[in-house]
Amino acid sequence: MSVPHVSLPDPTHLPNLPRLPPADPLVSPVTGWTRAHWEAVADRLLDALTPYASPGLAQYRLPGRPSHSGPWSDGLEGFARSFLLAAFRIAGSGGRQTPGLIERYAAGLASGTDPRSPDHWPPITDRSQPMVEAASVAIALHETRPWIWDRLDDRVRQRLADWLGGFLGAVVNDSNWRLFQVITEEFLASVGAPHSRAEIDAGLARLEDWYRGDGWYTDGDGRKFDYYNAWALHLYPVLWARIAGPRADPRPVAEHRARLRSFLHDHQHFFGGDGAPVHQGRSLTYRFGTTAPLWAGVLADATPLPPGRTRRLASGALRHFAERGVPDERGLLTLGWYRPFLPVTQRYSGPASPYWASKAFLGLLLPADHPVWTAPEEPGPVETGDVRRALPAPGWLLHSTAADGIVRLVNHGSDRLPPPPTRADDSPHYARFAYSSATAPETPADRAPDNHIALLAPDGTPTPRGRIHPLGVVGARAASWHRAVLPGSGEGHRIESVSVVHGPWEVRVHRVDAPPGTPVREGGWAVADDTAPPLGRTGPGRALARRADGLTSTIVGLHGWRDAGAAVAHAAGANAYGHHSATPYLTLPAHPGGTHVLVTLVVLSADPEVNGDLETNGDRKTNGDRKTNGDPYARGSGTRVRVAVSGEVEIRFPDGTRERVPR
Numbered sequence: 001m002s003v004p005h006v007s008l009p010d011p012t013h014l015p016n017l018p019r020l021p022p023a024d025p026l027v028s029p030v031t032g033w034t035r036a037h038w039e040a041v042a043d044r045l046l047d048a049l050t051p052y053a054s055p056g057l058a059q060y061r062l063p064g065r066p067s068h069s070g071p072w073s074d075g076l077e078g079f080a081r082s083f084l085l086a087a088f089r090i091a092g093s094g095g096r097q098t099p100g101l102i103e104r105y106a107a108g109l110a111s112g113t114d115p116r117s118p119d120h121w122p123p124i125t126d127r128s129q130p131m132v133e134a135a136s137v138a139i140a141l142h143e144t145r146p147w148i149w150d151r152l153d154d155r156v157r158q159r160l161a162d163w164l165g166g167f168l169g170a171v172v173n174d175s176n177w178r179l180f181q182v183i184t185e186e187f188l189a190s191v192g193a194p195h196s197r198a199e200i201d202a203g204l205a206r207l208e209d210w211y212r213g214d215g216w217y218t219d220g221d222g223r224k225f226d227y228y229n230a231w232a233l234h235l236y237p238v239l240w241a242r243i244a245g246p247r248a249d250p251r252p253v254a255e256h257r258a259r260l261r262s263f264l265h266d267h268q269h270f271f272g273g274d275g276a277p278v279h280q281g282r283s284l285t286y287r288f289g290t291t292a293p294l295w296a297g298v299l300a301d302a303t304p305l306p307p308g309r310t311r312r313l314a315s316g317a318l319r320h321f322a323e324r325g326v327p328d329e330r331g332l333l334t335l336g337w338y339r340p341f342l343p344v345t346q347r348y349s350g351p352a353s354p355y356w357a358s359k360a361f362l363g364l365l366l367p368a369d370h371p372v373w374t375a376p377e378e379p380g381p382v383e384t385g386d387v388r389r390a391l392p393a394p395g396w397l398l399h400s401t402a403a404d405g406i407v408r409l410v411n412h413g414s415d416r417l418p419p420p421p422t423r424a425d426d427s428p429h430y431a432r433f434a435y436s437s438a439t440a441p442e443t444p445a446d447r448a449p450d451n452h453i454a455l456l457a458p459d460g461t462p463t464p465r466g467r468i469h470p471l472g473v474v475g476a477r478a479a480s481w482h483r484a485v486l487p488g489s490g491e492g493h494r495i496e497s498v499s500v501v502h503g504p505w506e507v508r509v510h511r512v513d514a515p516p517g518t519p520v521r522e523g524g525w526a527v528a529d530d531t532a533p534p535l536g537r538t539g540p541g542r543a544l545a546r547r548a549d550g551l552t553s554t555i556v557g558l559h560g561w562r563d564a565g566a567a568v569a570h571a572a573g574a575n576a577y578g579h580h581s582a583t584p585y586l587t588l589p590a591h592p593g594g595t596h597v598l599v600t601l602v603v604l605s606a607d608p609e610v611n612g613d614l615e616t617n618g619d620r621k622t623n624g625d626r627k628t629n630g631d632p633y634a635r636g637s638g639t640r641v642r643v644a645v646s647g648e649v650e651i652r653f654p655d656g657t658r659e660r661v662p663r
Contacts, residue, residue: 014322016329017044030377031275033315035368039097041318042089042361046101048331049082054119056111057104060352064335065342067350069129074350076121079108080133080140081355087140092364095147102147105140109152113159124166127173129348134164135180135236136358138187142243143365149191161193168196175220176228178203179236186243204240204252207233215262216393223468225394225414226281226430230267231289231359234260238296257302264297265304268313269389269398272437273382273405275316279576280409280435282416282427284344285335285354287326288317292359298372299365307371308378314363316380333357337576339530343443344429344576382407386503388476395470397478399501404551404606407437410499410506412480415468426464433499434506434525436604438551440576442526442583449523449569449585451602453495453510455484456519456587463487476500476659484514498661502653504605505639507558509597509649509661516593523569523585524555525604528578536568536582543568543584544614551606554614555584558641559599559649564588599641599649613638613654 014020020040023032052060060078067074083105090098112121124130141149141160149157165188167181182203188195210217210233217233218224237256241248270278270290277290291314297303298310305313324338333354334340345353366372381387382400389398395413400406416430428445432452435441442448447462454462463484471479478499483492498509512520527534527547534545541557543566557564565587575581586600605611616638638654647663 016325016327016331017041017322019044026376027374028311028315028377030312030379030383031315031319033319035364035373037315038318038361038364039089039092041322042085042364044331045327045333045355046082046086046089048327049078052078054111056114056117056119057108058112058117058119058121059108062332062351064340064351067129067353068347069350072122073129073133074352075119076112076130076133077350078352078355079112079121080136081352081358083108083140084136085355085358085361087143088358088361088364090147091143092366095144102144105144106148106152109148109160110156113156113163121163124163124170126171131167131170131172131177131180131184134167135183138164138184138243139239142187142190157191161188161191164188165194168194168199172203174206176232176236178206179232179240182240183236183243186240186247189247190243190245204237207237211259212393214391214393215259215264215266216391222416222418223395223414223470224416225396226416227277227283227286227290228281229263229293231286231292231356234263234293235296235359238300238302241300257300260293260297260300260302261304264293264302266389266391266398267293268305268309269381269387269400270407270409270437271313271317271380271382272400272407273380273402274437275318275320276437277317278407278409278435278437279337279440280411281414281429282346283349283353283356284337284429284576285333285349286356287321287333287337287354288314288360289357290360291317292362295360295363295366295372298370299362306375306378308375309380310372311363311375312377313380314360315377318360337440341576343574344440388501390473390475390478392473395468395473395478395480397473397476397499397501399503399506401504401605401607403609404504405437406504406604406606408501408504408506408604409435410478410501411435411468412473412478412497412499413468413470415466417467420467426466431465431468433497433508434602436525438577438606439525439527439553439604442571442574442581448526448571448574448583449521450526450583451523453497453508453512453520453522453598455486455493455512455514455591456521457487461487462521471496476502477661486518500651500659500661502657502659503655504603504607504610505653506602507639507641507651507659508600508602510600511647512591512596512598513594514591514596516591518591520588520591520596520598521585522555522598522600523583524602525553526575526581526583527551527553527604528575528581530578530580533570533580534582536570536584538566538568538584540566541586542566543586545582545584546611549606550608550611552604552611552614553582553584554601554603554605554611555586556601556639557586557598558601558639559643560597561586561588561600597643597647597649599643601639
């Protein structure tokens with residue numbers, strides 16, 4: 001089923017981006033945005049930084065909460081990350097449109113590496129934040145080589161090499177940080193400066209240890225799957241190959257390209273019809289940085305996507321944020337998602353951290369006459385029909401619907417926890433059963449019910465999901481188990497969960513072990529709005545929360561929820577998508593003991609037809625506690641289930657599609 005593009009505000013009249021060119025509906029019939037729009041946004045971001053520059057232009061000291069590394073490091077971060085954006089703008093214009101940028105950043109390089117300068121940079125030391133920023137400086141120096149590096153005074157070049165050389169022999173965090181060392185030392189090699197080929201090779205070899213197949217890496221040991229695949233683990237190997245040139249071993253270069261191609265087959269499905277990326281993982285304040293691998297695939301001749309689709313996805317994401325107040329009225333990227341929202345940040349996030357979004361402008365390195373800029377836009381996957389896509393490597397299952405443009409990610413594999421015996425705490429951006437392009441998890445996670453099943457302690461404290469143990473992703477099903485530990489008991493109780501998806505519907509089958517009398521709670525999606533609190537409604541064994549625009553979260557107990565209470569949890573200031581949020585949830589007052597089967601329907605939809613059907617079927621009796629093969633399907637909201645004596649669960653969705661969950 002096809003659907004017209006979601007109507008959004010006129011992209012030529014955005015108050016925070018006053019100099020946007022007119023939309024071009026011929027070459028960009030979906031977004032209207034062209035290369036000129038990307039250049040205009042880049043210029044706005046770079047111009048807005050000038051009031052915050054240090055006297056020597058080596059630091060950008062932006063307003064906002066400092067990172068745990070402190071203001072000195074944060075100022076370097078402002079320079080390095082914006083230099084990356086400036087480099088793409090300079091190189092993309094052949095240096096012709098940007099003489100002011102060239103002079104500005106050349107001056108900053110000279111001042112930042114001069115220990116006598118009051119705004120000089122902090123040194124690169126073991127596991128320090130300057131390691132991250134050094135990689136951005138190295139990439140930017142490489143891409144602007146004819147206009148900046150080649151014209152720098154020899155003394156400045158020597159100081160730069162000395163500063164970047166702080167990587168030699170240093171201890172690097174065992175994660176995507178290994179690639180910062182690879183990039184930086186490869187640049188040093190390219191200019192004849194001291195470097196360690198052994199350290200470069202070791203970093204690339206460590207990347208191999210984290211590859212899990214089908215284009216997916218974990219960011220270090222454990223199950224750490226998120227957008228670091230997009231803006232780091234696939235991106236840096238491409239940029240390393242550009243710096244290394246003929247020095248690079250062609251075998252890993254070819255392997256990296258093949259993996260990127262595989263990854264992009266999946267990554268294209270992470271963008272909603274309105275351009276929003278799925279809201280999952282850490283460092284989400286990098287926002288449209290999620291588009292970086294789309295451009296990297298074109299740069300490396302490693303993309304399976306037609307050029308018009310690449311640009312549509314990338315421009316759609318950039319425009320999505322632009323229409324929602326990003327950058328802000330000062331032209332700054334703030335710590336948040338749309339508005340400032342610190343819960344999407346981490347301790348390492350400082351005021352300039354969001355400028356890692358500069359990687360989204362990688363496409364400016366491609367010439368203006370490249371097909372990625374000239375080919376007519378093509379719709380993204382969610383705009384051409386409903387999609388279901390199994391991602392076994394990260395333990396995810398995607399399902400999207402064309403009618404409302406929403407992409408939903410079912411999570412049975414990413415918890416971002418180090419290997420045992422490290423304590424397994426929950427992060428709201430990793431521990432939830434599902435994420436989407438239209439919602440965000442509630443923060444903090446310790447008591448919020450959204451997309452979570454928990455045993456409840458006597459004081460109401462819910463058990464965390466903790467470490468996720470994947471059981472596989474096949475077809476329409478994804479499964480995992482976790483151990484629910486009640487506070488103070490130290491004893492864990494196994495909860496095995498299977499998600500079955502079809503269209504907008506997700507049926508969750510839980511086999512829950514718990515002591516008799518223990519309450520069990522499960523929540524649906526949290527929906528949020530800045531204008532007004534979402535409406536909450538409840539009925540027997542069901543609850544919903546609805547936003548003013550019709551986005552609705554519904555939860556229905558299909559089996560095992562006899563005598564369950566239904567409620568809607570309201571919150572303020574807990575959600576990246578809006579100040580007011582609401583989550584429907586069910587509570588079973590007393591687990592019967594042993595292993596109890598709970599079957600729940602969870603729906604997130606903005607489709608009036610789907611939500612209307614849910615309302616129409618709301619008065620049907622939800623019944624499924626009789627465990628005999630001859631029982632009729634338990635009916636709820638048009639979705640029916642039958643639980644056999646053997647424990648097998650049969651599901652029939654409203655359109656007649658059937659799925660089975662074996663015991």
